[in-house]
Amino acid sequence: MTQHFDSSQHPHHAPLILTPQGWHDYRLLDSGHGRKLEEVGGYRFIRPEPQAFWAPHLPSQDWAEPAGVFVSGSRDQDEGGKWELSPSLPAEWSVNFEDIRFLAMPTPFRHFGFFPEQSRHWQWCADLIKARIKATGTRPLMLNLFGYTGVASLHAAKAGAEVTHVDSSKKAIAQGFANRDHAEMTDAPIRYITEDARSFVARELRRGRRYDGIILDPPKYGRGAKGEIWRLEDDLADLLAAIKPLLSDQPLFMVLTSYAIRASFLSLHHLMADTLQDLGGFVSSGELAIAEDRPHGRCLGQAIFSRWQAETTL
Ligand SMILES: C[S@@+](CC[C@H](N)C(=O)[O-])C[C@H]1O[C@@H](n2cnc3c(N)ncnc32)[C@H](O)[C@@H]1O
Numbered sequence: 467m468t469q470h471f472d473s474s475q476h477p478h479h480a481p482l483i484l485t486p487q488g489w490h491d492y493r494l495l496d497s498g499h500g501r502k503l504e505e506v507g508g509y510r511f512i513r514p515e516p517q518a519f520w521a522p523h524l525p526s527q528d529w530a531e532p533a534g535v536f537v538s539g540s541r542d543q544d545e546g547g548k549w550e551l552s553p554s555l556p557a558e559w560s561v562n563f564e565d566i567r568f569l570a571m572p573t574p575f576r577h578f579g580f581f582p583e584q585s586r587h588w589q590w591c592a593d594l595i596k597a598r599i600k601a602t603g604t605r606p607l608m609l610n611l612f613g614y615t616g617v618a619s620l621h622a623a624k625a626g627a628e629v630t631h632v633d634s635s636k637k638a639i640a641q642g643f644a645n646r647d648h649a650e651m652t653d654a655p656i657r658y659i660t661e662d663a664r665s666f667v668a669r670e671l672r673r674g675r676r677y678d679g680i681i682l683d684p685p686k687y688g689r690g691a692k693g694e695i696w697r698l699e700d701d702l703a704d705l706l707a708a709i710k711p712l713l714s715d716q717p718l719f720m721v722l723t724s725y726a727i728r729a730s731f732l733s734l735h736h737l738m739a740d741t742l743q744d745l746g747g748f749v750s751s752g753e754l755a756i757a758e759d760r761p762h763g764r765c766l767g768q769a770i771f772s773r774w775q776a777e778t779t780l
Pocket of ligand 1: 662663683695
């Protein structure tokens with residue numbers, strides 16, 4: 467019997483486990499007993515982490531007096547809940563990654579307005595963007611769908627891409643502008659568009675616009691700017707098929723990430739591979755994780771991803 471995706475038989479299929487590299491303003495200090503202890507721009511926070519089955523590594527005094535604790539609303543810790551914040555914590559504060567400054571804040575969605583584990587994708591895209599510029603002297607065009615607060619867009623623009631950033635939420639786009647201004651990248655070539663991702667893709671196809679790189683991080687459930695309903699399980703395959711013809715004649719990459727779905731990275735891998743199979747190139751897939759900041763620190767998977775890279779950057 468053939469083993470189709472058995473990494474012991476096909477080492478080139480081995481899943482990638484990627485953890486953040488090069489951060490000073492984000493650290494996972496410890497995890498255990500269903501929680502994680504993190505430092506974000508000098509402030510310590512405790513958030514639920516149902517995957518941390520093990521015991522904490524650090525003594526309990528290291529977990530004492532954080533600037534904020536997210537208290538879960540449900541027993542399985544998956545939904546609801548609220549922050550309990552120290553009165554001295556500012557509403558937002560500055561963090562830095564690879565010389566890009568952006569804003570951190572505790573959000574009702576229990577995160578900080580950015581996702582450090584995504585930085586491996588930012589770096590991977592930046593390498594391909596720079597390779598293209600070096601080879602051809604032209605700025606690649608990148609599309610960031612479901613772009614949220616836009617750190618990926620800033621990073622790609624800094625690497626030299628012209629970026630189109632799409633999100634259906636006015637609030638997310640406003641935060642994208644705030645981050646752009648905070649980074650002092652007001653003149654960066656980024657178009658911010660408040661629109662439903664699928665409507666935008668359909669419109670771009672009609673207009674004949676094409677992109678060299680596309681990244682997308684669709685939520686499990688979302689709403690377009692006009693109330694259009696997005697359900698990942700129902701809508702992702704059609705969206706990916708619709709995006710494919712948006713790739714230019716000399717495409718560079720496509721990156722698909724997903725949080726909060728009950729699926730292995732294999733589901734994204736096969737969708738990506740099937741959709742783009744006639745373009746050649748390579749698909750690699752796996753998990754984005756965060757790692758405790760010490761030798762042999764334990765890792766916590768945060769998201770699954772699949773990314774496609776063209777055969778050549780030329
Ligand atoms: C998981 S977040 C993306 C996080 C982002 N990639 C990052 O790393 O910062 C999902 C985003 O999709 C947006 N969204 C939800 N439904 C949408 C839709 N139908 N069209 C466009 N954006 C949508 C939300 O407003 C939210 O900002």
